[in-house]
Amino acid sequence: MEVAPDLLGRTLVRALPDGSRLAGRIVEVEAYEPGDAASHGNRRMTDFNATMFGAPGRLYVYFTYGNHWMMNVVTRPRGDASAVLLRAVEPIDGIPIMEANRGRSLVTDLCSGPGKLTKALAVDKSLDGTDLVRGHDVWIEAGDPVAAEHIAVGIRVGVSVGLDKDWRFVERGSGFLSKGKPGPPSGSRRRRTTT
DNA sequence: CGTTGGATTGGCT
DNA sequence: GCCAATCCAACGC
Numbered sequence: 001m002e003v004a005p006d007l008l009g010r011t012l013v014r015a016l017p018d019g020s021r022l023a024g025r026i027v028e029v030e031a032y033e034p035g036d037a038a039s040h041g042n043r044r045m046t047d048f049n050a051t052m053f054g055a056p057g058r059l060y061v062y063f064t065y066g067n068h069w070m071m072n073v074v075t076r077p078r079g080d081a082s083a084v085l086l087r088a089v090e091p092i093d094g095i096p097i098m099e100a101n102r103g104r105s106l107v108t109d110l111c112s113g114p115g116k117l118t119k120a121l122a123v124d125k126s127l128d129g130t131d132l133v134r135g136h137d138v139w140i141e142a143g144d145p146v147a148a149e150h151i152a153v154g155i156r157v158g159v160s161v162g163l164d165k166d167w168r169f170v171e172r173g174s175g176f177l178s179k180g181k182p183g184p185p186s187g188s189r190r191r192r193t194t195t
Numbered sequence: 196c197g198t199t200g201g202a203t204t205g206g207c208t
Numbered sequence: 209g210c211c212a213a214t215c216c217a218a219c220g221c
Contacts, residue, residue, distance in 0.1 A: 030202070038202075048216060065203045066214025072202085085202055115203045158202055180203080 024089030041081025
């Protein structure tokens with residue numbers, strides 16, 4: 001939680017096997033803490049979320065909703081199971097490649113959401129556990145920190161519990177934020193097979 | 196062992 | 209506005 005706002009403004013870099021460099025400025029994150037009902041870390045440790053329990057400074061990648069990867073930064077020491085979800089970045093380098101990955105050319109729509117971000121940067125489970133400080137596939141650079149007065153906070157997006165926590169941090173006024181609406185999903189639109 | 200629901204997105208009605 | 213895509217773990221029987 002303490003480091004989540006600090007990640008805003010930093011540069012997320014992804015180096016592809018062919019040497020291409022993709023980079024973006026982090027503009028939206030959410031914190032997930034130990035004991036947080038909305039966090040995977042609140043459940044038992046499995047292969048699915050093991051990275052979250054591991055060493056800090058690593059990349060935690062997981063799959064959800066059947067077809068979307070999410071990328072997180074593990075922030076607390078081994079055993080504490082916390083992470084910061086990277087929800088949106090402002091594209092800087094390798095935009096044409098991002099466009100190809102996303103099948104879209106609107107720059108504000110390339111990385112404006114957690115699932116979009118991973119697709120644009122070609123991030124998947126194979127990068128789970130990567131060291132974001134020393135890694136050579138994906139890492140985070142210092143970038144330009146966002147001043148506290150330009151950071152807006154709010155409740156997290158897409159979760160139905162833990163709404164009492166203002167753990168979503170965004171760069172105020174950025175045009176590259178996700179379109180997810182904070183708070184519970186608009187009704188529970190989950191399919192009902194039972195009659 | 197079968198069903199449900201989720202840190203989502205994109206496409207169709 | 210509503211639903212499908214499609215994987216994993218919790219929960220109910």
